Amino acid sequence: MSEGFDKKRAILVERLVQTGALRNRRHIDAMLTVKRHLFVWEGYEKHAYLDSALPLGETGQTISPPHLCAYMLEALGPWVGENVLEVGSGSGYSAALVAECIAPSSIAPEAWGRITTIERVELLWEFAKENLERAGYSERVDCVLGDGTRGFPPLHKEELYDKILVTAGAPAPPTPLMRQLKRGGVMVIPIGGKQSQQLTMIIKGESGRVEKLPLQRCEFVPLLGKYGWG
Ligand code: SAH
Numbered sequence: 001m002s003e004g005f006d007k008k009r010a011i012l013v014e015r016l017v018q019t020g021a022l023r024n025r026r027h028i029d030a031m032l033t034v035k036r037h038l039f040v041w042e043g044y045e046k047h048a049y050l051d052s053a054l055p056l057g058e059t060g061q062t063i064s065p066p067h068l069c070a071y072m073l074e075a076l077g078p079w080v081g082e083n084v085l086e087v088g089s090g091s092g093y094s095a096a097l098v099a100e101c102i103a104p105s106s107i108a109p110e111a112w113g114r115i116t117t118i119e120r121v122e123l124l125w126e127f128a129k130e131n132l133e134r135a136g137y138s139e140r141v142d143c144v145l146g147d148g149t150r151g152f153p154p155l156h157k158e159e160l161y162d163k164i165l166v167t168a169g170a171p172a173p174p175t176p177l178m179r180q181l182k183r184g185g186v187m188v189i190p191i192g193g194k195q196s197q198q199l200t201m202i203i204k205g206e207s208g209r210v211e212k213l214p215l216q217r218c219e220f221v222p223l224l225g226k227y228g229w230g
Contacts, residue, residue: 005035005037005045005048005049008048008049009031009032009035009036009049010032011049012031012049012050012051012066013028013031013032015051016031016051016066016067016070019067021067021070021071021074022070022073022074023074024073024074024077026101026104027070027073027074027097027101029100029104030073030097030098030100030101031066031069031070031073031097033100034093034096034097034100034135035135036048036049036063036066036093037049038131038134038135039063039091039092039093039096039131039135040054040063040091041054041055041056041057041063041091049066051065051066051067052065053065056090056091056124056127057123057127059121059123059124060221061090061121061124061221062090062221063090063091063093064090064093064094064167064220068199068218069093069094069097071199071215071216071218072094072165072167072188072199073097073098073101075186075188075199075201075215076098076163076165076186076188077163077186078098078101078102078113078163079101079102079113079162080101080102080103080104080107080111080112080113081102081111081112081113082102082113082162082163083113083114083115083160083161083162083163084098084102084113084114084115084116084161084162084163084164084165085115085116085117085118085148085151085152085160085161085163085164085165085177085180086098086115086116086117086118086148086164086165086166086167087117087118087148087149087164087165087166087167087168087177087223088117088118088119088148088166088167088168088223089117089118089119089124089125089128089143090119090124090128090167091124091127091128091131092117092127092128092129092131092132092135092137092141092143093131094165094167095115095117095128095132095137095141095143096131096132096135096137096141098115098163098165099115099137099140099141102114102115102140103115103140105136109139112140113162114140114141114142115140115141115142116141116142116144116152117141117142117143117144118144118145118146118147118148118152119143119144119145119148120145120146120147120148120224120225122145125143125144125145128143129143147224147225147226148166148177148223148225149170149174149176149177149223149225149226149227149228150174150176150225150226150227151174151176151177151179151180152180154176155176157180158179158180159179159180159181159182159183159185160180160182161180161181161182161185162182162184162185162186163185163186163187163188164177164180164181164185164186164187164188164189165187165188165189166187166188166189166190166223167190167220168190168220168221168222168223168224168228169190169191169192169193169194169195169196169197169218169219169220169221169222169223170189170190170191170197170223170228170229171191171192171193171223171228171229172191173187173189173191173200173202174223174225174226174227174228175227176227177189177227178202178204178210181202181204182204183204183205183206183207183208184204184205184206185203185204186201186202186203186204187201187202187204188200188201188202189202190218190220194222194229195219196217196218196219197217197218197219197220198214198215198216198217198218199214199215199216199217199218200212200213200214200215201213201215
């Protein structure tokens with residue numbers, strides 16, 4: 001069974017490379033390594049290697065499609081040793097992909113970076129935590145329950161993260177997240193309406209100056225919360 005999944009995963013990744021969604025060797029390796037079938041809702045395992053979003057039970061939330069995860073990785077460029085924040089854990093799949101890049105199992109744990117992922121729906125926070133543990137990422141990923149638009153720790157210190165990934169559609173970049181992004185850091189966030197958005201790369205320069213680069217159109221579930229949609 002696992003062999004069948006490995007083959008399907010390799011075919012999917014090959015297709016993402018061919019279409020240009022996936023380019024960097026480290027990101028290709030991460031997508032080859034993380035077993036998406038361990039992150040889908042029970043009963044959806046056979047669809048795990050289709051390039052589509054899949055429902056997460058009755059929560060109304062979805063696991064993002066692999067091509068979007070690929071675009072997000074390429075834009076974010078997570079590097080070994082970095083400190084990363086993710087808002088919207090969902091299944092935990094994208095957090096595992098980032099963990100593979102900042103803390104690959106091939107290097108010594110002392111050199112590992114760390115990712116903190118926040119989820120506002122309790123059932124999904126538990127789901128993501130269990131999936132990450134089962135897939136072997138519990139030492140590299142911290143799962144937090146709460147409103148990620150307030151930052152983590154909420155409204156607290158500044159310039160904590162090298163990279164910030166938001167995997168739900170926002171009306172605008174939440175102010176606490178902008179403050180918690182380090183100088184020289186990158187945030188990737190879908191910005192736009194509740195139904196469809198533009199994946200956006202935000203670069204905070206060494207001087208603190210912010211540049212926004214619009215990337216492709218995308219459709220994420222809405223980012224709710226204090227600095228999201230109400
Ligand atoms: N990255 C996920 C997909 C996320 S779907 C994966 O790989 O599976 C978006 C998630 O963002 C949903 O689970 C939703 O509940 C969550 N979300 C929305 N607003 C949020 C907020 N303010 N704080 C934390 N999580 C939020």
